[in-house]
Amino acid sequence: DQQVKQNSPSLSVQEGRISILNCDYTNSMFDYFLWYKKYPAEGPTFLISISSIKDKNEDGRFTVFLNKSAKHLSLHIVPSQPGDSAVYFCAAGNKLVFGAGTILRVKS
Amino acid sequence: EAQVTQNPRYLITVTGKKLTVTCSQNMNHEYMSWYRQDPGLGLRQIYYSMNVEVTDKGDVPEGYKVSRKEKRNFPLILESPSPNQTSLYFCASSLSVSPYNEQFFGPGTRLTVL
Numbered sequence: 001d002q003q004v005k006q007n008s009p010s011l012s013v014q015e016g017r018i019s020i021l022n023c024d025y026t027n028s029m030f031d032y033f034l035w036y037k038k039y040p041a042e043g044p045t046f047l048i049s050i051s052s053i054k055d056k057n058e059d060g061r062f063t064v065f066l067n068k069s070a071k072h073l074s075l076h077i078v079p080s081q082p083g084d085s086a087v088y089f090c091a092a093g094n095k096l097v098f099g100a101g102t103i104l105r106v107k108s
Numbered sequence: 109e110a111q112v113t114q115n116p117r118y119l120i121t122v123t124g125k126k127l128t129v130t131c132s133q134n135m136n137h138e139y140m141s142w143y144r145q146d147p148g149l150g151l152r153q154i155y156y157s158m159n160v161e162v163t164d165k166g167d168v169p170e171g172y173k174v175s176r177k178e179k180r181n182f183p184l185i186l187e188s189p190s191p192n193q194t195s196l197y198f199c200a201s202s203l204s205v206s207p208y209n210e211q212f213f214g215p216g217t218r219l220t221v222l
Contacts, residue, residue, distance in 0.1 A: 095166075098150040
């Protein structure tokens with residue numbers, strides 16, 4: 001059973017608009033969450049993280065929101081740019097349990 | 109340049125022919141791990157190592173072996189590869205096992221087992 005789920009395999013957004021990527025988790029013991037970004041033919045790279053003591057963390061165009069009661073987190077990208085087109089993985093826990101990933105396409 | 113390197117990047121082999129995928133990092137990281145990425149399943153951890161001579165199973169260790177004789181190297185060994193091990197493999201390293209320490213990933217090795 002997957003402990004971290006990204007239910008949208010793909011998302012297409014117009015350049016300049018907001019991209020919202022979602023992630024759900026089942027293990028209430030998870031206290032740290034991360035987003036990784038992956039371009040084709042490259043390894044994943046760290047994007048942004050959030051601790052369970054917070055409900056929001058912002059870094060430039062990227063903001064991660066955490067709703068502990070719903071066991072849900074989301075990544076907002078505003079404004080979206082064509083260079084943001086990649087696979088985004090949500091991860092959680094000490095040893096990083098990953099979701100299946102969401103392919104984001106930003107159209108110019 | 110700080111990096112994690114993997115070799116080979118692409119490999120096509122046949123069932124039962126032993127192979128090794130090498131992984132090396134130049135950041136003096138203690139923690140290293142191997143993942144496989146499959147469609148719809150994300151990245152799943154195969155094995156990890158907390159330090160030299162300390163290795164442990166991840167979530168999908170069957171059919172794989174690892175060793176950590178030196179801090180910088182963490183090879184992944186498939187003694188008798190099978191078609192269900194066809195996948196994209198990533199090596200990663202970080203200062204320690206804590207998620208607060210960023211994990212750095214290698215570029216990936218695409219393995220096809222016929």
